[in-house]
Amino acid sequence: MSSSTSLNAARRAADLTALEADPNIDVLVVGGGVTGAGVALDAVSRGLSTVLVERRDLAFGTSRWSSKLVHGGLRYLARGRVGIAYESARERDVLMRTTAPHLVRPLPMVVPVHRDLGGLPGGLLARAGMGMGDVLRRLAGTPASVLPRPRLLDAARTRRLLPGVAAEGLLGGVLSFDGQLVDDARLVVGLARTAAGLGARVITRCSAETVTADGAVLRDEETGVPLPVRPRAVVNATGVHADRLDPGIRLSPSRGSHLVLDGAVLGHPRVALTVPVEGAPGRFVFALPQPDGRIFLGLTDEPVAGPAPEVPEVPEVPEEDVDFLLRQANRALRTPIRRGDVLGSFAGLRPLLHGDGDSSDLSRDHAVTVAPNGTVTVVGGKLTTYRAMAEEAVDAAVARHRLPAGPCRTRTLPLVGAASREELDALDAPRRLVARYGAEAPAVLAGAAGDPALLEPVAAGVTGAELRFGVRHEGALDVEDLLERRTRIALVDADREAAREAARRALAAHA
Numbered sequence: 001m002s003s004s005t006s007l008n009a010a011r012r013a014a015d016l017t018a019l020e021a022d023p024n025i026d027v028l029v030v031g032g033g034v035t036g037a038g039v040a041l042d043a044v045s046r047g048l049s050t051v052l053v054e055r056r057d058l059a060f061g062t063s064r065w066s067s068k069l070v071h072g073g074l075r076y077l078a079r080g081r082v083g084i085a086y087e088s089a090r091e092r093d094v095l096m097r098t099t100a101p102h103l104v105r106p107l108p109m110v111v112p113v114h115r116d117l118g119g120l121p122g123g124l125l126a127r128a129g130m131g132m133g134d135v136l137r138r139l140a141g142t143p144a145s146v147l148p149r150p151r152l153l154d155a156a157r158t159r160r161l162l163p164g165v166a167a168e169g170l171l172g173g174v175l176s177f178d179g180q181l182v183d184d185a186r187l188v189v190g191l192a193r194t195a196a197g198l199g200a201r202v203i204t205r206c207s208a209e210t211v212t213a214d215g216a217v218l219r220d221e222e223t224g225v226p227l228p229v230r231p232r233a234v235v236n237a238t239g240v241h242a243d244r245l246d247p248g249i250r251l252s253p254s255r256g257s258h259l260v261l262d263g264a265v266l267g268h269p270r271v272a273l274t275v276p277v278e279g280a281p282g283r284f285v286f287a288l289p290q291p292d293g294r295i296f297l298g299l300t301d302e303p304v305a306g307p308a309p310e311v312p313e314v315p316e317v318p319e320e321d322v323d324f325l326l327r328q329a330n331r332a333l334r335t336p337i338r339r340g341d342v343l344g345s346f347a348g349l350r351p352l353l354h355g356d357g358d359s360s361d362l363s364r365d366h367a368v369t370v371a372p373n374g375t376v377t378v379v380g381g382k383l384t385t386y387r388a389m390a391e392e393a394v395d396a397a398v399a400r401h402r403l404p405a406g407p408c409r410t411r412t413l414p415l416v417g418a419a420s421r422e423e424l425d426a427l428d429a430p431r432r433l434v435a436r437y438g439a440e441a442p443a444v445l446a447g448a449a450g451d452p453a454l455l456e457p458v459a460a461g462v463t464g465a466e467l468r469f470g471v472r473h474e475g476a477l478d479v480e481d482l483l484e485r486r487t488r489i490a491l492v493d494a495d496r497e498a499a500r501e502a503a504r505r506a507l508a509a510h511a
Helices: 011-023 033-045 076-077 084-099 120-138 155-161 182-195 239-246 319-330 383-403 421-425 430-446 462-474 479-486 493-509
Strands: 022-028 050-054 106-114 153-154 172-182 200-206 206-212 215-221 227-238 254-262 272-276 283-290 292-296 342-350 365-372 376-380 455-459
Touching: 011 200, 011 227, 022 033, 022 206, 033 050, 033 182, 033 383, 050 182, 076 084, 084 106, 084 172, 084 383, 106 155, 120 172, 120 215, 153 155, 155 172, 155 493, 172 182, 182 200, 182 479, 206 227, 215 455, 227 365, 227 383, 239 342, 239 376, 239 455, 254 319, 272 319, 283 462, 319 342, 365 383, 376 383, 421 430, 430 462, 455 493, 462 479, 462 493, 479 493
Parallel strands: 022 050, 022 227, 050 200, 106 272, 227 376
Antiparallel strands: 106 172, 153 172, 206 215, 215 227, 254 292, 254 342, 272 283, 283 292, 365 376
């Protein structure tokens, strides 16, 4: 592991000091989600001096609340949006085979076909949709060895893969494959660290107070000290808060809610359960198995009232979303999921472009605009297509401000920790660590410095060595950074409390 990719409190302080000494930079990126981190990596890899600032922490907002699917756009095909579906399939291929093969795995997904839930016509429709998705896979160049072809299942095979599915009236199922991130927040951290390794300054707890045509004023949230800078270009990647820096942007945020379940509730399924939403063609509820044995049940698509600056930074899952998700999933299950089975929940806000109609009908296209003061804003889109969004945003900044940039490199640029499947399989490290850290898994183990206690789980399978790695190399500055984003321990309250003291010790060890 190259120390140059490490983010920590000492590097943050050094970057602030260097920026104070020389405030002239090519690109200032505001926002530390997946899009902002992607923009920073794109810009610095083109040879531009780049600073990314984030008011809170990396992946603090929407980017940690996704379904963690790297999907090929089947939903968009159902609505006739072939262009955005193809873009999704193409970017999925880049993520799975180049950018982050250590963080993305193929996920088998099954749509059970019941006589009273669409019956044979519904099954044929699902099969046709999966076939169209497979055409996109081939057009994107993804081999079947990475994402196998879809196929039909008989009832017995469907029940073996989905032990919790209702047997009565079960005709069979449709099996397809998509991509799944082990953790969306880890993708953001990987992007930011890879950018840092190329020379970008990634500064969390730092806000952009003002942005004008003449410069910007940053504010160190730790000390309150203002820091004037003179960027040649500013990229606004603040998601649902984009209109704070560019009032000309109109967004219609949409809430996507998920429930956290124990895998035993569905019989520890080997595949994801996909249930078409009643009366809403092209929409699905997913029960997504996670590496830690839990299941994420999602997702909703509900509009959030009020202008974007007033929406909550960490939205809660309302009761009506819980009711909706349980009702839709239970239509396909033998034993209904009950409220008492819900271990935790989370919700994220999608920064959808404003339009008429229901939020589920709003475009998932992204937009790149340039404000009168020259600020480039990138909004909309989705996690899967972050790289394409970042490329377009940097292209716009380069063109508008005539920056001395090389061509985009991110289509062929692996993230820190990335390696081939053969290399990852050969690593002398627990498979769970390899799935989360890739080629850096041995470095996580080495961080235990021979202390066996640091290799014991503190909660949800996470070890003290991982917490220390988060502080030393991944920019975690406090307990919440560790439990909420470097790991996902805090998704279940009991786990959070069990791990809190270990997180404090990890921070103290690097103080």
